[in-house]
Amino acid sequence: MNNIKKLTSKALFLPIFCMLLVMAANIIYDAANGNFALNFFTISVRNGVLYGRLIDILNRGSEIAILSIGMTLVVSSSAGTDISVGSVMSLAASFCCMLLAGYGTAATTELAVPLLVGVLGGILLACVCGAFNGFLVAYLNVQPMVATLILFSAARAIGLLCCNNLIVYVRNDSFKMFGGYLGFIPTPIVIAAGCILVMAILLKKTALGLYIQSVGINKKASRIAGLNSGKIIFLCYIVCGLMAGIAGIVASSRISSADSNNIGLNYELDAILAVALGGNSLGGGKFNLAGSVIGAYTIQAITTTLFALGVSSDQAPVYKAIIVIIIVAIQAPPFNAWVKRLSAKRALAKGGV
Amino acid sequence: MKKIKINSNTLLLLITIALFVVMYAVGCILYSDKGFTNLQTFLNLLINNAGLLCVACGMTCVMLTGGIDISVGSLIALDCMLLAVGMERWNQNPILLCILVLAVGVVFGLVQGFCVGYLKIQPFIVTMAGMFFARGMTAVICTDQVSISNKFFVSLAQMKISIPFGAVTNRRGVLQIPFIRITVVIALVVLVLVFLMLRYTKFGRSLYAVGGNESSAVMMGLDVKRTKLKAYVLSSFLCSIGGICFCLNTMSGNVQQAKGLEMDAIASAVIGGTLLTGGVGNVIGSFFGVLINGTISTLVKTNGKLLSSWSSIAVAALLCFFIVLQSVFAKIKDSKK
Numbered sequence: 072m073n074n075i076k077k078l079t080s081k082a083l084f085l086p087i088f089c090m091l092l093v094m095a096a097n098i099i100y101d102a103a104n105g106n107f108a109l110n111f112f113t114i115s116v117r118n119g120v121l122y123g124r125l126i127d128i129l130n131r132g133s134e135i136a137i138l139s140i141g142m143t144l145v146v147s148s149s150a151g152t153d154i155s156v157g158s159v160m161s162l163a164a165s166f167c168c169m170l171l172a173g174y175g176t177a178a179t180t181e182l183a184v185p186l187l188v189g190v191l192g193g194i195l196l197a198c199v200c201g202a203f204n205g206f207l208v209a210y211l212n213v214q215p216m217v218a219t220l221i222l223f224s225a226a227r228a229i230g231l232l233c234c235n236n237l238i239v240y241v242r243n244d245s246f247k248m249f250g251g252y253l254g255f256i257p258t259p260i261v262i263a264a265g266c267i268l269v270m271a272i273l274l275k276k277t278a279l280g281l282y283i284q285s286v287g288i289n290k291k292a293s294r295i296a297g298l299n300s301g302k303i304i305f306l307c308y309i310v311c312g313l314m315a316g317i318a319g320i321v322a323s324s325r326i327s328s329a330d331s332n333n334i335g336l337n338y339e340l341d342a343i344l345a346v347a348l349g350g351n352s353l354g355g356g357k358f359n360l361a362g363s364v365i366g367a368y369t370i371q372a373i374t375t376t377l378f379a380l381g382v383s384s385d386q387a388p389v390y391k392a393i394i395v396i397i398i399v400a401i402q403a404p405p406f407n408a409w410v411k412r413l414s415a416k417r418a419l420a421k422g423g424v
Numbered sequence: 425m426k427k428i429k430i431n432s433n434t435l436l437l438l439i440t441i442a443l444f445v446v447m448y449a450v451g452c453i454l455y456s457d458k459g460f461t462n463l464q465t466f467l468n469l470l471i472n473n474a475g476l477l478c479v480a481c482g483m484t485c486v487m488l489t490g491g492i493d494i495s496v497g498s499l500i501a502l503d504c505m506l507l508a509v510g511m512e513r514w515n516q517n518p519i520l521l522c523i524l525v526l527a528v529g530v531v532f533g534l535v536q537g538f539c540v541g542y543l544k545i546q547p548f549i550v551t552m553a554g555m556f557f558a559r560g561m562t563a564v565i566c567t568d569q570v571s572i573s574n575k576f577f578v579s580l581a582q583m584k585i586s587i588p589f590g591a592v593t594n595r596r597g598v599l600q601i602p603f604i605r606i607t608v609v610i611a612l613v614v615l616v617l618v619f620l621m622l623r624y625t626k627f628g629r630s631l632y633a634v635g636g637n638e639s640s641a642v643m644m645g646l647d648v649k650r651t652k653l654k655a656y657v658l659s660s661f662l663c664s665i666g667g668i669c670f671c672l673n674t675m676s677g678n679v680q681q682a683k684g685l686e687m688d689a690i691a692s693a694v695i696g697g698t699l700l701t702g703g704v705g706n707v708i709g710s711f712f713g714v715l716i717n718g719t720i721s722t723l724v725k726t727n728g729k730l731l732s733s734w735s736s737i738a739v740a741a742l743l744c745f746f747i748v749l750q751s752v753f754a755k756i757k758d759s760k761k
Binding site for chain 2 (some may be wrong): 147151152154207211212214216217218220221222223224225227228229230231235236289337339340343353354383384385386387388389391392393395396400403404405406
């Protein structure tokens with residue numbers, strides 16, 4: 072009993088447990104269908120690139136993993152979530168493709184501007200979006216979700232304006248690379264790993280991580296202790312925008328086009344779910360980056376499994392929404408108090424006998 | 425000091441009404457040749473936004489408690505899909521379906537309200553999950569666009585209620601009598617009822633109390649959890665009424681329907697002077713917020729050359745403007761203390 076308690080109180084218990092659950096579900100599903108039971112784990116090299124379901128999950132989950140980094144910081148520092156990330160992704164993709172193709176062009180194979188200009192332009196615009204959110208939250212004290220709600224609906228619309236209501240195709244190999252393959256490894260995996268590594272080092276090796284947590288736990292006390300709370304929250308939102316921008320470029324490069332209406336659709340839910348699944352409290356304060364990242368890949372594994380079970384992409388949010396509510400309800404203080412009361416009662420009953 | 429406090433709240437409402445008048449006047453001047461000055465254009469504003477008006481009333485009640493409900497747009501899509509599929513595929517009675525839709529709204533509100541009130545989860549998270557859940561359920565029911573051809577429902581939707589004044593003869597010399605649809609009547613009844621409820625009932629006053637200061641509401645002996653639960657039930661219920669109105673307007677069910685409506689509803693309430701922190705606001709302001717919303721999209725449509733995304737950008741910009749205005753007022757109030 073004690074061992075179980077020790078295990079469940081570990082920070083990474085929830086995400087790893089969920090991941091194992093999904094894997095088990097996959098093994099059972101494969102076995103039930105008469106396939107090789109460990110199909111899920113087999114990795115092979117086909118056509119010179121890595122191939123397998125795990126690789127696919129790592130590859131497709133890159134965007135969510137990248138987003139979840141920014142989201143973790145935002146949740147931790149401001150006790151609110153950024154629901155504009157999906158739209159900002161779409162905006163970054165649209166703006167990047169508009170720069171690369173030239174305004175009003177629907178399809179191009181020749182780049183109008185150097186690749187770097189387009190990509191950096193998209194990412195920069197996403198940072199500006201993040202700064203806008205951050206300004207509203209940090210300096211005007213607007214509730215995070217209301218502040219980000221503005222861009223949640225406006226960013227997609229601005230993206231449509233950038234593309235003149237068209238789906239802009241950029242069929243250029245150098246642009247396709249971000250969503251393609253680097254050698255035999257899918258590039259998105261490399262990009263996600265890079266983002267995670269840089270942020271992890273930044274948060275562990277500098278005091279930034281500590282500052283963010285302290286602002287999240289108590290904004291006023293941190294200010295009195297000499298931290299510039301507003302600046303730190305502002306910074307977190309910019310990082311979130313930056314991550315959304317990178318994710319947007321990857322997503323758009325995957326389909327080598329800017330589909331403003333569909334890029335990043337429902338990703339805000341996935342990113343928030345990843346953070347919650349990672350064992351982070353949505354009420355702010357302490358955070359665990361590794362948990363969020365594992366959570367992100369777990370979400371992707373769930374999505375892939377759902378698709379394998381024949382659930383369409385429109386219907387998948389139903390299950391995810393239920394998971395979010397269950398996780399958040401388990402974390403809720405009144406629920407914990409109820410569980411404690413229940414176990415105390417049971418202990419009392421045992422003692423009485 | 426007290427004077428300023430009253431002023432800043434009524435000032436927001438006055439700004440809103442002035443903004444609406446100015447916007448409509450600009451529309452009248454710019455597009456007078458396109459019939460913007462007709463009474464019917466104004467009535468169309470009401471007809472097109474009847475559903476939004478119901479939703480905005482519910483949203484105002486939730487926002488008074490300091491919460492928010494972003495599930496409304498998806499809930500409307502779910503309602504419309506239920507109505508459409510129910511009538512066309514399952515061949516059910518429209519009235520029965522309307523009752524079902526209202527019941528769905530109440531259940532939806534109960535679950536959300538329980539999570540917010542009793543489990544103390546942030547309203548955003550709960551209603552965001554609700555938003556994705558409802559949109560997903562819409563897709564589970566049916567992924568196609570379903571048009572409604574039920575006779576009773578069509579006749580209900582096409583019923584014209586004539587207005588005895590303001591008739592004009594058009595270019596062909598035919599007398600056009602201005603009219604409203606049944607949805608407008610429903611919406612206005614909802615508006616008046618909610619207005620009276622907020623002003624004169626115990627529940628209405630307790631909404632303000634909970635939003636104004638939760639701990640003092642508890643000390644006053646109010647059941648805060650229950651009030652919050654009721655607020656969310658009311659919001660989802662009104663949203664379902666709005667969904668029926670919306671369906672009467674569009675006569676179809678579609679997964680992508682009413683996308684971004686939550687934004688319009690929140691914007692309407694905020695523009696109408698409801699504070700995001702709760703405790704201040706009323707539905708009359710939200711009514712003008714809805715009208716401003718409608719005027720923006722009518723202006724964009726009447727122009728004809730602008731992309732439709734401009735209207736959502738304009739609404740977002742307005743929302744942003746009013747949020748900033750609110751926080752500036754709040755800062756001034758703080759510094760006066």
